[in-house]
Amino acid sequence: MARQLPYSTIREIFARFRAAEPEPKGELEHVNAYTLVVAVALSAQATDAGVNKATRALFAVADTPQKMLDLGEEGLTEHIRTIGLYRQKAKNVIRLSRILVEEHGGEVPSSRAALTALPGVGRKTANVVLNMWFRHPAQAVDTHIFRVGNRTGIAPGKDVDAVERAIEDHVPAEFQQHAHHWLILHGRYICLARRPRCPDCLIADLCPFEDKTPPAPPPRKAPPPPL
Structure with missing residues (x-):
């Protein structure tokens, strides 16, 4: 579990999330x-x-x-x-x-x-229903958000309730509405459990996670043909 990140760092992280995806959406299909x-x-x-x-x-x-x-x-x-x-x-x-x-x-x-x-x-x-349908800034913490919150220090906590409180307490108010979606999508597609895609992560320079996945080595050049 990483230590709680400073407020200024969390603000920068969510500013980057917002710049990359201003209106993140949940992936469950529904009509009402x-x-x-x-x-x-x-x-x-x-x-x-x-x-x-x-x-x-x-x-x-x-x-x-x-x-x-x-x-x-x-x-x-x-x-x-x-x-x-x-x-x-x-x-x-x-x-x-x-x-x-x-x-x-x-x-x-x-x-x-x-x-x-x-x-x-x-x-x-x-919390998902309150957030997605009723537009309440509720934070639905699943395994992805629990992992990202602890790994990055955005919202560390020993259980999902603690992570939920940490998001509410430490994420700036302007990002609260979409915080849940930014974090879940980041955990689902970038900050993977077994092999996080750190080289593709837009907050890698702000993340204290020590066991970062190194970038893939460049392809080896074929040796020149013999003369």
């Missing part, structure tokens, strides 16, 4: 707040690409809580069989859909407490 909740709930221990592949056909027929209830658990299961833990996730989606219909008029609530009361919706899922 409800489908976002479902997509994020399905993405636990699964890839966004795998979830998107399954939900394109699902959301074409069930993009509201009532339509999902009409589809039923078995119908939902047929759509998401390719996603890990699909049986339990199907049960949760049906249960949360029923709660949304019966207790929230079919609408997705905009409070973290109400969201986390839904089956299969934890703090991370709630």
Whole structure:
């Protein structure tokens, strides 16, 4: 775990992130707040690409809580069989859909407490929905953000809650809305777990991570042909 970076360094890091990608987007496909909740709930221990592949056909027929209830658990299961833990996730989606219909008029609530009361919706899922749909500067910490936060010193912490608090406490307010997306995309494509792409990293000179991946050696020139 790196030490907490100075405020000025964190500001420069996020200024570079913003210059490279002013409006970062989440990669889970959705058409409304409800489908976002479902997509994020399905993405636990699964890839966004795998979830998107399954939900394109699902959301074409069930993009509201009532339509999902009409589809039923078995119908939902047929759509998401390719996603890990699909049986339990199907049960949760049906249960949360029923709660949304019966207790929230079919609408997705905009409070973290109400969201986390839904089956299969934890703090991370709630924060994604609050950030992406309701535009709250909530920080959803997954394994990528946990790694980047600790490796770089942007937001060190022993657990995801500590990293979330560190982002809220140390990232300048002007970057809070998109901080979660910049960090997750950086962890997903550059700051990889096993072999980070340090030569391609736009904040490598600001990052204290000691075990940086060296650049690839230049290709060896073929020896001249014999005379």
